[in-house]
Amino acid sequence: MSQIPLQLENIRKTFQDGDKEVDIIKSLSFEAKKGELVAVVGPSGSGKSTFLSIAGALLSPDGGRVIVNGADIAQFSEKERADVRLRAIGFIFQSANLVPFLKVKDQLKMVKELATKWGREAKEEAQQLLQSVGLEHRMNHYPHQLSGGERQRVAIARAFMNDPDIILADEPTASLDGKRSKEIVELLANEAKDKNKAAIIVTHDEAVLPFCDRIYMMDNGRLILKEEMI
Amino acid sequence: MLTHSIKEICFFKLRYILIGFILFFVAALVFIINGLANGLAAENISSLKNMNAEAFYIAKDANNRIEQSRFSISDVEKISKDDRVEPLGLQMLSLKKSGSNQKVDVTIMAVHPKGFLMPEVTEGKSIATSKEPQLVVNNSIKDDGVKIGDELYEENSETTFTVVGFTEKETYSHTPVAFISLKSWEDMLGSQVKPYYNALVLKNDNQVVKSDVKGSLGSGVWVSTDDVIKGMPSHQAEQTSLNMMLIFLIIIAVFVLGAFFYIMTIQKMNQFGVLKAIGAKNGYLIGTTMLQVFFISVVSISVAVGFTKLMQMLLPSSMPFIFNGVLILTYAGILMVVSMLGALLSTVNIIKVDPLQAIGRVE
Ligand SMILES: Nc1ncnc2c1ncn2[C@@H]1O[C@H](COP(=O)(O)OP(=O)(O)OP(=O)(O)O)[C@@H](O)[C@H]1O
Ligand SMILES: [Mg+2]
Numbered sequence A: 001m002s003q004i005p006l007q008l009e010n011i012r013k014t015f016q017d018g019d020k021e022v023d024i025i026k027s028l029s030f031e032a033k034k035g036e037l038v039a040v041v042g043p044s045g046s047g048k049s050t051f052l053s054i055a056g057a058l059l060s061p062d063g064g065r066v067i068v069n070g071a072d073i074a075q076f077s078e079k080e081r082a083d084v085r086l087r088a089i090g091f092i093f094q095s096a097n098l099v100p101f102l103k104v105k106d107q108l109k110m111v112k113e114l115a116t117k118w119g120r121e122a123k124e125e126a127q128q129l130l131q132s133v134g135l136e137h138r139m140n141h142y143p144h145q146l147s148g149g150e151r152q153r154v155a156i157a158r159a160f161m162n163d164p165d166i167i168l169a170d171e172p173t174a175s176l177d178g179k180r181s182k183e184i185v186e187l188l189a190n191e192a193k194d195k196n197k198a199a200i201i202v203t204h205d206e207a208v209l210p211f212c213d214r215i216y217m218m219d220n221g222r223l224i225l226k227e228e229m230i
Numbered sequence B: 001m002l003t004h005s006i007k008e009i010c011f012f013k014l015r016y017i018l019i020g021f022i023l024f025f026v027a028a029l030v031f032i033i034n035g036l037a038n039g040l041a042a043e044n045i046s047s048l049k050n051m052n053a054e055a056f057y058i059a060k061d062a063n064n065r066i067e068q069s070r071f072s073i074s075d076v077e078k079i080s081k082d083d084r085v086e087p088l089g090l091q092m093l094s095l096k097k098s099g100s101n102q103k104v105d106v107t108i109m110a111v112h113p114k115g116f117l118m119p120e121v122t123e124g125k126s127i128a129t130s131k132e133p134q135l136v137v138n139n140s141i142k143d144d145g146v147k148i149g150d151e152l153y154e155e156n157s158e159t160t161f162t163v164v165g166f167t168e169k170e171t172y173s174h175t176p177v178a179f180i181s182l183k184s185w186e187d188m189l190g191s192q193v194k195p196y197y198n199a200l201v202l203k204n205d206n207q208v209v210k211s212d213v214k215g216s217l218g219s220g221v222w223v224s225t226d227d228v229i230k231g232m233p234s235h236q237a238e239q240t241s242l243n244m245m246l247i248f249l250i251i252i253a254v255f256v257l258g259a260f261f262y263i264m265t266i267q268k269m270n271q272f273g274v275l276k277a278i279g280a281k282n283g284y285l286i287g288t289t290m291l292q293v294f295f296i297s298v299v300s301i302s303v304a305v306g307f308t309k310l311m312q313m314l315l316p317s318s319m320p321f322i323f324n325g326v327l328i329l330t331y332a333g334i335l336m337v338v339s340m341l342g343a344l345l346s347t348v349n350i351i352k353v354d355p356l357q358a359i360g361r362v363e
Helices: A049-056 A078-088 A105-113 A119-131 A148-161 A180-193 A206-209 B002-011 B013-050 B141-142 B182-190 B207-215 B225-230 B233-267 B267-276 B282-314 B326-350
Strands: A008-019 A022-031 A037-042 A061-070 A089-092 A165-171 A198-202 A213-221 A222-228 B055-059 B084-099 B104-113 B134-138 B151-154 B159-167 B173-179 B199-201 B220-224
Touching: A008 A049, A022 A049, A022 A198, A022 A222, A022 B084, A022 B220, A037 A049, A037 A180, A037 A206, A049 A165, A049 A198, A078 A089, A078 A105, A078 B173, A089 A148, A105 A119, A105 A148, A105 B104, A119 A148, A148 A165, A148 A180, A165 B151, A180 A198, A180 A206, B002 B013, B013 B225, B013 B233, B055 B207, B055 B225, B084 B182, B104 B141, B104 B182, B134 B141, B141 B159, B141 B173, B159 B173, B159 B182, B173 B182, B199 B207, B220 B225, B220 B233, B225 B233, B233 B267, B233 B282, B233 B326, B282 B326
Parallel strands: A037 A198, A037 A213, A089 A165, A165 A198, B104 B173, B134 B159
Antiparallel strands: A008 A022, A008 A061, A213 A222, B055 B199, B055 B220, B084 B104, B084 B151, B084 B199, B134 B173, B151 B159
């Protein structure tokens, strides 16, 4: 399979603001490579979350192509997009996005069951994932029994569970302090490299940028490459 | 989907137990009212219901009511002898237990002791054709302390009846029915008024017999047993008001449960948003919600059925309460549908949740 699971071409997204239309995203093009963690920064309201929603099949663009694993999903129906999200994309949101009544291991089990079947193999996978995020001893805890950082680790493990090629995270460290934030992003970067995923993280936090391979700036509806670390 | 719904119920026990309780109380109330309606109906009309009768010949102006119909004995005797049709005398009376001042209300039914209107005697013996006034009475009179061999005194005619036997499931207008012979009936009336019968009863539908009776006794009409039952004003009033209560209860249940499920899904909007964002489809989310409601309903309604059964066993036998399995199951089914419908209404919210809300939002 290609090394570029996600490709955005000439994306345009317009929102109605009062009675005038505002182009939040204009002719944006972008590519995400496997094994790479990309950061997207930019001022509040510049359209970072909007970009991530389009890349993550949550929102349809008003123009352009969104190519996920070779298929243009720009015009997919909601149901088809749900399937793309389930199988090709792993999400990590700001905070508390775990299901409150499921134990840590069942959080992973649920996404697996949504996609395929839960079996012995899947069970081992889940165990390995939880081990790699350092939570094997928290398998039987409920989300409310975990710290904020631990919860985000579970979210990371869950995002990887269906073995998607793309990992998207919108300010995953927003509710964590500096030290925890760095740990989480470092973990994300390592996992993306280890498992050869294309990962994109939207962030406000300058301190986490050193863990990223490329940094893009959202500016006037476009993504501009700011820095590339080799 | 299944384990998911069960885990949620186990985790949010209190919430689901609360809904379960509401449903249980509504269901139990529906079942108990239904049992009461059945019990009252039985007390009121069981004698007519259990009678071996197809139709009653009743005076034209009697509004289908046996008590208001009269045919003089001399007229009735003009009808050619036929064992498919029998006269019936009916009167509500207060009888005094001899040796005490206690009065018991009964409905006297005068029948041929060997005819088809005479019910089976379950205890003691049947009434004799002639001889002293005797009666066989419904066993519910035992609650008033009446035993076989007791004497019951009728004041107006100064007749003393001896209780010779008991029968069962013979009540009329909320009083036990006391069966006496036609001879005792004539003797009882004879002293005051011109003796009469209230109706002629036909055993099986038979046009020849019907027109025969009509020919010799022109002043009446044939009324089916069902219409006679419907014509009893107290029966209609009781059943209508109780059934009204049932219908209102069920309507209330729709709204209360609907509101409850609505609030519950509203509370879970965020969670639905996240689940949709990570790829769960509407079908899955609606499925889990409906499964939960299904579980809760099955458990609560079953417990309510059990509770009603228990009620029936604990209530004193004088309480008019009949557990009719078929009817209870029908109402259980209706309540099941009602709660599923209430839940279905709130699933509109699930469909409306936009998975986009999961992203770009800090709580
Ligand atoms: N559904 C919508 N309807 C109208 N306007 C919208 C909608 N969604 C987003 N916008 C607008 O688009 C702009 C970009 O929003 P977006 O959430 O992408 O910003 P952001 O870069 O993620 O900001 P932040 O850093 O604060 O999270 C904002 O001005 C917002 O008001
Ligand atoms: Mg944002």
